[in-house]
Amino acid sequence: MKASIWMAAGAMLLAGTAQGAAVNLSTWTNEGGGNWSLAADNNSVRQTLNGPPTVFYSDFNGQGIALSGEITVQTGSDDDYIGFVLGFSPGDVSAAATDFILVDWKQGTQPFFGCTAQAGLAVSRVTGGLPDNAATWCHNSPSVTELARGSNLGSVGWADNTTYAFDLLFTAAQIQVFVDGVLELDITGTFNDGRFGFYNYSQSTVLYSAIEEEVVPPGPNPSVPEPATLVLLGAGIACYRLTRRS
Ligand SMILES: [Ca+2]
Ligand SMILES: [Ca+2]
Numbered sequence: 625m626k627a628s629i630w631m632a633a634g635a636m637l638l639a640g641t642a643q644g645a646a647v648n649l650s651t652w653t654n655e656g657g658g659n660w661s662l663a664a665d666n667n668s669v670r671q672t673l674n675g676p677p678t679v680f681y682s683d684f685n686g687q688g689i690a691l692s693g694e695i696t697v698q699t700g701s702d703d704d705y706i707g708f709v710l711g712f713s714p715g716d717v718s719a720a721a722t723d724f725i726l727v728d729w730k731q732g733t734q735p736f737f738g739c740t741a742q743a744g745l746a747v748s749r750v751t752g753g754l755p756d757n758a759a760t761w762c763h764n765s766p767s768v769t770e771l772a773r774g775s776n777l778g779s780v781g782w783a784d785n786t787t788y789a790f791d792l793l794f795t796a797a798q799i800q801v802f803v804d805g806v807l808e809l810d811i812t813g814t815f816n817d818g819r820f821g822f823y824n825y826s827q828s829t830v831l832y833s834a835i836e837e838e839v840v841p842p843g844p845n846p847s848v849p850e851p852a853t854l855v856l857l858g859a860g861i862a863c864y865r866l867t868r869r870s
Contacts (some may be wrong), residue, residue, distance in 0.1 A: 644690070644692060644836030644837055644838040645836060645837055645838070646667050646835070646836055647667065647682075647691070647693075647835040647836060647837050648666050648667070649662055649666050649667060649668070649669050649680075649835060650662060650666040651682075651683040652669070652680055652681060652682050652683060652821075653680070653681055653683070653714065654678070654679075654680050655678065655679045655680075655681065655714070655715070655716075655717045656676060656677050656678030656679055656717040656718070656754070657673065657675040657676035657677070657678050657756075658671050658673055658675060658678025658679075658680065658824055659671065659672045659673045659675075660678075660680045660822075663833075667833065667834065667835055668831060668832060668833035668834065668835070669822065669831075669832050669833075670698075670829065670830065670831045670832075671822070671824040671827075671828070671829075671830045671832075672828055672829060673828055674701075674702055674704070674826055674827065674828040675826065676756040676825070676826075677717060677754035677755070677756060677760055677823070677824075677825045678717070678823075678824050678825070679709055679712060679716075679717055679754075679821040679822065679823055679824075680821055680822045680824075680832070681709070681712050681714070681819040681820065681821035681822075682819045682820040682821065683819070684819070684820075685817045685818055685819060686710055686711065686792075686794045686817070686818065686819060686820040687711075687794055687795055687796055687815075687817040688794075688795060688839065688840050689794065689820075689837050689838070689839060689840065690791060690792065690793045690794075690837070690838045690839075690840055691791070691792045691794075691820050691835065691836070691837050692789070692790065692791040692792070692835070692836050692837075692838070693789075693790060693832060693833060693834050693835040693836060694787050694788065694789055694790070694831075694832075694833045694834045695787070695788050695790055695830065695831070695832055695833075696785070696786065696787040696788070696830070696831045696833070697731070697782060697784060697785070697786070697827065697829065697830050697831075698785060698829045698830070698831055699784065699785070699828060699829040700784040700785065701828065701829070702731075702826070702827055702828060703730070703731035703732030703734065703743075703781065703827075704730060704731065704732075704734075704825060704826035704827035705728045705729065705730050705741075705823070705824065705825035705826060705827055706728070706729050706782060706823070706824060706827055706830050707726065707727045707728035707729050707745075707822075707823040707824075708726075708727045708728075708790075708792060708801075708820065708821065708822060708823055709724055709725065709726055709727070709750075709819075709820070709821040709822075709823050710724065710725040710727070710792065710794050710799060710815070710818070710820060710821075711723070711724040711725050711794070711815050711816045711817060711818035711819075712724045712818045712819045712820070712821045713818050713819065714819075716750070716753060716754075716818075717753055717754050718753050718754075718755075719752075719753045720752060720753065721751070721752065722750055722751055722752060722753050723749070723750070723751055723816050724749075724750050724816065724818055725747060725748070725749060725750070725799060725815060726747070726748045726749075726750050726754070726768065726823065727745070727746070727747050727748075727792070727801055727809065727823070728745075728746060728748070728823060728825070729744070729745040729746075729774075729777070729781070729782050730742065730743050730744065730781060731743060731781035731782050731783075731784075731827075732781055733781075736761055737757055737758035737761050737762065738758060739758045739761065739762035739764060740762060741761050741762050742762075742779065743779060743780065743781040744773055744774060744777055744778045744779040744780055744781065745773065745774035745777040745778060745780070745801075745803065745808055745809070746763065746770050746771075746772065746773045746774065746778065746809075747770075747771050747772050747773075747799065747801065747809045747811060748763050748768045748769055748770045748771055749768075749769045749771055750767060750768050750769075751766070751767060751768075751769070752766050752767035752768075753767060754767070754768075754825075755767060756825075760825065761825075771811055771813075772809055772810075772811050774801075774803070774808035774809060775806075775807065775808050775809075776806060776808060777803060777808055778808075788803055788804055789802075789803070789804050789805065790802065790803055791805075792820070793840065794815070794820070795815075795840065796814065796815055796817065797812055797813070797814065797815070798810070798811070798812050798813075799811050799813075799815065
């Protein structure tokens with residue numbers, strides 16, 4: 625479909641949809657080895673340590689909700705992982721048996737732990753926590769199984785001191801991830817409900833900001849909107865964010 629039609633569809637959808645509500649991050653929880661520093665307005669958080677895998681997770685389950693915001697690595701130092709988790713349960717960073725989704729984005733390709741982490745954006749299924757080892761670093765068994773890589777950013781690292789808009793759409797059957805309004809990841813399957821979380825691994829000085837949530841319009845099954853609805857909603861959010869950022 626032509627971009628102009630998508631823009632029109634998104635605008636039509638937005639006309640009947642309330643703007644996303646700001647998320648209060650003061651009720652979110654730090655897990656793992658991170659240092660998550662909340663801003664005074666409770667709407668942005670900065671992870672400051674170059675350390676082991678860490679998650680800052682919501683106090684609500686994410687299915688049926690679209691989460692959007694911005695992510696910025698505010699330093700030229702280092703080249704490691706930023707991202708998100710979906711369907712996360714408290715304790716999952718170090719739990720031996722888990723089932724949640726990891727969306728991670730590495731700046732530079734880098735050998736370590738006897739394997740090589742690839743630059744770029746990917747989505748993986750996590751079944752054994754996020755240990756500080758080759759599984760998490762390289763998306764290796766037994767803990768982390770890669771499902772897809774970004775359509776444009778699959779082998780492209782994030783840039784230093786650059787703000788990216790993100791949109792996450794999460795249902796029991798589909799996950800979509802937009803970066804700067806472009807659909808990068810779009811997978812279907814059977815996904816557990818659970819918390820949204822910001823993810824960080826070995827990368828200091830990362831700001832997760834302007835976080836907003838919006839309820840996905842209900843479809844025939846309220847918890848599983850039709851894919852077309854999700855696509856339209858995603859386009860609408862993308863249009864909104866592109867407009868707001870221009
Ligand atoms: Ca860097
Ligand atoms: Ca590092």
